[in-house]
Amino acid sequence: MRQELHWITLNPGSWLRRTARTISLRAVRFVLTRPRLLRIARGPFERFPPLKRFQRRAFNVLLADGVAPAPNGFWTEREQFVYARLKSAQEKRAGGVSEPKPIAAAGAASRPRLAFVSPLPPERTGIAQYSADLLPALSRYYDIVLISDQKKVDAAAVGVDFPVHDPPWLRANRHGIDRVVYQMGNSHFHDCMRDLMVEIPGTVVLHDIFLSGLFSWLEKIDPSSAFWTRALYQSHGYVAARDRYRDEEAAKIRYPVNLGVAQAAQGVIVHSEYARGLASDWLGPDFTKHWKVIPHLRAPAEPWPRAAAREAIGLPQDTFVLCSFGSIEPRKLSRRLLNAFLGSSLVRDGKCLLVFVGENHPGNYGTQLLDLIGANKFEARVCITGWVEASRFHAYLAAADLAVQLRTSSRGETSGALLDCLNAGVPVITNAHGSASEFPADAVWMLDDDFSDADLITAFETLHQDAGGRGDLRQRARELVASRHAPEICAQLYAEAIEAFYAEGRTGLSAMLDVAAAVSPPPDEAACRILSRAIARSLPTKRPGRQLLLDVSATCRTELKTGIERVARGLTLAFLDQPPECFRVEPVYLSDEGGFWHYRYARRFALDLLGCPPDILADTAAELQAGDIVLGLDHSGRWLVEADAAGLIADCRNRGASVYFTVHDLLPLRLPQFFPPGDDVACEKWLRAVLQTDGALCTSRTVADDLHDWAGKRDISPLRPFHIGHFRPGGDIANAAATRGFPGDASLHLGAFAARPSFLMVGTIEPRKGHLPVLDAFDQLWGEGVDVNLIVAGVEGWRGLPQDMRRTIPRIVTRLQSDHESGKRLFWLNRASDEYLEKIYAASSCLIAASEAEGFGLPLMEAARYGLPIMARDIPVFREVAGEHAFYFAAEKPDLAQAIKDWLQLYRAGRHPKSDAIPKTAWADSAGRIMDVLLRGDWYASVAPKSGQGDERVPREALVREQFPAAGFR
Numbered sequence: 001m002r003q004e005l006h007w008i009t010l011n012p013g014s015w016l017r018r019t020a021r022t023i024s025l026r027a028v029r030f031v032l033t034r035p036r037l038l039r040i041a042r043g044p045f046e047r048f049p050p051l052k053r054f055q056r057r058a059f060n061v062l063l064a065d066g067v068a069p070a071p072n073g074f075w076t077e078r079e080q081f082v083y084a085r086l087k088s089a090q091e092k093r094a095g096g097v098s099e100p101k102p103i104a105a106a107g108a109a110s111r112p113r114l115a116f117v118s119p120l121p122p123e124r125t126g127i128a129q130y131s132a133d134l135l136p137a138l139s140r141y142y143d144i145v146l147i148s149d150q151k152k153v154d155a156a157a158v159g160v161d162f163p164v165h166d167p168p169w170l171r172a173n174r175h176g177i178d179r180v181v182y183q184m185g186n187s188h189f190h191d192c193m194r195d196l197m198v199e200i201p202g203t204v205v206l207h208d209i210f211l212s213g214l215f216s217w218l219e220k221i222d223p224s225s226a227f228w229t230r231a232l233y234q235s236h237g238y239v240a241a242r243d244r245y246r247d248e249e250a251a252k253i254r255y256p257v258n259l260g261v262a263q264a265a266q267g268v269i270v271h272s273e274y275a276r277g278l279a280s281d282w283l284g285p286d287f288t289k290h291w292k293v294i295p296h297l298r299a300p301a302e303p304w305p306r307a308a309a310r311e312a313i314g315l316p317q318d319t320f321v322l323c324s325f326g327s328i329e330p331r332k333l334s335r336r337l338l339n340a341f342l343g344s345s346l347v348r349d350g351k352c353l354l355v356f357v358g359e360n361h362p363g364n365y366g367t368q369l370l371d372l373i374g375a376n377k378f379e380a381r382v383c384i385t386g387w388v389e390a391s392r393f394h395a396y397l398a399a400a401d402l403a404v405q406l407r408t409s410s411r412g413e414t415s416g417a418l419l420d421c422l423n424a425g426v427p428v429i430t431n432a433h434g435s436a437s438e439f440p441a442d443a444v445w446m447l448d449d450d451f452s453d454a455d456l457i458t459a460f461e462t463l464h465q466d467a468g469g470r471g472d473l474r475q476r477a478r479e480l481v482a483s484r485h486a487p488e489i490c491a492q493l494y495a496e497a498i499e500a501f502y503a504e505g506r507t508g509l510s511a512m513l514d515v516a517a518a519v520s521p522p523p524d525e526a527a528c529r530i531l532s533r534a535i536a537r538s539l540p541t542k543r544p545g546r547q548l549l550l551d552v553s554a555t556c557r558t559e560l561k562t563g564i565e566r567v568a569r570g571l572t573l574a575f576l577d578q579p580p581e582c583f584r585v586e587p588v589y590l591s592d593e594g595g596f597w598h599y600r601y602a603r604r605f606a607l608d609l610l611g612c613p614p615d616i617l618a619d620t621a622a623e624l625q626a627g628d629i630v631l632g633l634d635h636s637g638r639w640l641v642e643a644d645a646a647g648l649i650a651d652c653r654n655r656g657a658s659v660y661f662t663v664h665d666l667l668p669l670r671l672p673q674f675f676p677p678g679d680d681v682a683c684e685k686w687l688r689a690v691l692q693t694d695g696a697l698c699t700s701r702t703v704a705d706d707l708h709d710w711a712g713k714r715d716i717s718p719l720r721p722f723h724i725g726h727f728r729p730g731g732d733i734a735n736a737a738a739t740r741g742f743p744g745d746a747s748l749h750l751g752a753f754a755a756r757p758s759f760l761m762v763g764t765i766e767p768r769k770g771h772l773p774v775l776d777a778f779d780q781l782w783g784e785g786v787d788v789n790l791i792v793a794g795v796e797g798w799r800g801l802p803q804d805m806r807r808t809i810p811r812i813v814t815r816l817q818s819d820h821e822s823g824k825r826l827f828w829l830n831r832a833s834d835e836y837l838e839k840i841y842a843a844s845s846c847l848i849a850a851s852e853a854e855g856f857g858l859p860l861m862e863a864a865r866y867g868l869p870i871m872a873r874d875i876p877v878f879r880e881v882a883g884e885h886a887f888y889f890a891a892e893k894p895d896l897a898q899a900i901k902d903w904l905q906l907y908r909a910g911r912h913p914k915s916d917a918i919p920k921t922a923w924a925d926s927a928g929r930i931m932d933v934l935l936r937g938d939w940y941a942s943v944a945p946k947s948g949q950g951d952e953r954v955p956r957e958a959l960v961r962e963q964f965p966a967a968g969f970r
Contacts, residue, residue, distance in 0.1 A: 114138075
């Protein structure tokens with residue numbers, strides 16, 4: 001059914017308001033062009049001033065939609081962001097803030113003012129100490145202000161008396177700051193930075209590529225915030241949000257949720273090429289190609305004699321001390337280290353100790369480690385210190401003879417403990433995993449990434465015996481830290497990176513906004529709104545890939561269970577579950593909210609489809625960019641016609657997006673007697689709008705032929721080549737947002753279906769489905785004593801229409817309800833769930849497809865998946881779907897009763913056509929076929945534009961391929 005309701009309101013953009021505005025403008029124009037009418041109209045307004053005030057107020061309301069709308073939910077998120085930044089730039093200009101200072105030479109008196117946002121000592125995080133080590137050296141290049149939300153800062157640990165302020169101070173004084181640096185990590189210490197870096201962009205030092213720990217913690221302390229779920233959606237799409245509700249821990253490990261940080265940053269600094277490569281795997285090389293790699297720094301360690309250190313922590317002077325620094329975790333391979341130690345010769349030497357300097361794992365992993373130590377009675381030889389203060393940690397570094405620092409499943413972090421060991425001159429055994437693989441081979445004993453326990457045992461047994469080898473590693477480790485990781489060296493690299501990012505930013509959005517804010521006189525509010533939207537379009541949001549926008553305008557607004565909605569849901573789920581390479585899949589819908597036609601992200605619909613809470617994300621205006629693809633999946637009817645008339649489709653294409661629609665059938669045009677009056681006119685308007693897009697995907701070759709024939713005979717022609725393709729819909733009910741549940745009499749009915757041959761009809765009760773002739777045939781069969789069941793599974797169609805527009809539906813419903821066999825051998829299963837329908841398919845003997853016409857015939861595909869034999873009307877589309885694997889009866893004036901008896905005779909003899917051989921198609925296959933058509937240009941036919949030589953079917957191998965390659969668009 002192709003009928004929609006529209007609420008009539010006086011809200012901005014509503015139908016009534018737009019209609020009133022149009023009528024008012026036409027009336028005013030009519031009066032203004034006729035002097036006599038104008039003189040008559042002026043009289044009442046001049047004599048009654050209140051009437052004139054009312055006139056002005058009324059016209060302000062009616063004409064408001066013609067002015068640039070306010071920045072609200074009808075704007076894209078990018079437009080709102082640009083508007084806020086423009087207003088901020090205007091405030092900065094009005095405040096008389098001078099141009100930011102260029103970078104000065106190290107030690108110069110005049111330096112740019114830098115806001116340094118980071119956790120600081122005494123916070124128990126490695127980034128706090130990292131910042132404390134960096135700041136004195138970085139202060140040679142910048143006048144630094146520290147920004148932190150912690151209650152207390154240990155100024156002595158920082159070493160220089162920098163001013164310290166909280167984030168609100170930075171927001172209030174942002175115009176007096178020249179540069180900003182954010183030290184971003186994967187813990188709650190960095191919570192304040194999330195919004196701050198969006199409001200005040202700067203250089204982001206990404207210590208962890210994965211930020212799932214921070215966002216999951218935020219959601220854990222405030223579940224209603226859905227911080228983590230929103231970050232998962234923003235960075236990775238709907239599949240990540242769904243996975244979060246299926247397996248929270250697995251999602252935390254799998255997804256880095258760092259896109260928002262990367263988009264907000266002026267530039268990004270990471271500490272290793274491995275980290276940049278890992279980010280590139282998730283974000284794409286375009287995102288990371290300008291990132292800077294600056295080694296993790298270490299301030300020179302204070303010399304601490306080994307003897308004094310051992311005395312301070314109570315270790316014997318003559319003991320060989322093997323240490324592992326940092327907390328015990330599965331990804332640090334602590335248990336493998338313990339097993340190797342227990343299997344080595346060191347365990348037989350009473351003067352060898354293994355010390356884990358750090359906290360034990362709080363879960364089963366830590367418990368199992370303790371059990372293993374206890375089972376071997378090595379409590380005196382293996383020690384877990386627990387968390388230790390910095391002074392005691394450094395004492396263990398000075399006391400250690402050898403350190404083993406292993407890692408697996410790295411997520412881009414740099415091991416601070418490994419650097420501590422090198423800085424202290426502790427010989428280190430490590431494996432070539434993550435950033436550790438970038439250390440020179442002569443500075444550490446480097447194991448393979450996938451080393452064996454025997455390799456590890458050989459390493460520390462060799463170094464246990466080779467004091468000279470340990471001495472060489474100790475010397476080269478200190479040389480490495482001094483040459484690559486010293487604060488002075490890293491600070492210089494910082495200054496170069498910050499200034500490079502700042503210079504690049506001066507040619508982008510910031511520069512454009514500064515120029516716009518400097519215009520004299522400054523633009524007024526209306527101009528700011530128009531300018532913001534224009535800039536947002538010119539400089540869109542940077543994204544890792546293209547968007548595949550699935551138009552579900554009808555499906556997301558209704559609860560209809562027709563074949564069209566099943567196709568739309570099945571394809572949407574298939575695309576969401578397996579997004580095409582380099583694409584982000586976003587269901588959208590057409591809307592005129594706010595007074596203009598646009599696409600909105602159908603986030604609530606998508607989440608509900610995936611079984612997630614639908615209210616965690618809001619529907620917002622969609623942002624289209626070059627390379628995006630809009631694919632209509634259902635029948636958008638009036639919405640598309642009006643949107644196209646308003647110029648939306650042309651606007652999509654002007655932005656560089658391609659637009660295609662799925663055409664399910666042309667039946668209202670071909671067989672108007674089977675549809676509500678006026679549906680043929682509405683259908684033609686919709687098809688004319690579709691013809692102005694880039695192409696159509698049809699649900700069968702039969703429909704593709706019909707569309708091509710119709711388009712060739714119209715008095716309109718597309719403005720560019722209009723391509724026509726086709727695909728085969730899926731038959732897997734369970735993967736099309738299947739409904740669940742059984743009625744109370746389900747088992748009784750299923751038993752009755754199995755008791756005798758049962759014929760099944762599936763589909764909405766509509767005039768073209770052939771219910772009346774089928775009922776007549778079965779009444780005849782029952783009268784002749786043929787003992788068979790007829791099952792009709794489908795809802796009553798067109799229930800929202802007046803009775804005189806419903807054609808034969810009332811008669812069909814009356815027959816189903818009042819037939820003398822109703823409830824005995826005639827069963828009408830109104831609103832059967834998909835789960836129940838699967839059982840019905842399995843319990844039936846034969847599917848009857850009696851439709852006068854179809855666009856495809858999903859029940860045939862579904863029946864074939866269950867091996868259910870098929871009786872079908874002999875129409876082209878059924879032949880296309882089932883081939884020779886169905887029993888056909890005449891399309892015109894069939895003797896259905898006799899056809900059923902003929903089929904029963906074949907069935908009893910086992911000679912009836914088998915549906916098992918019909919090719920099975922899943923919704924994932926359908927989605928793959930669609931992408932082949934769209935990306936590889938595998939079109940079936942095309943319609944030439946006006947400038948061509950007329951309509952012509954073009955062989956698909958001769959069609960020009962699409963603009964973008966199959967591998968995606970960067």
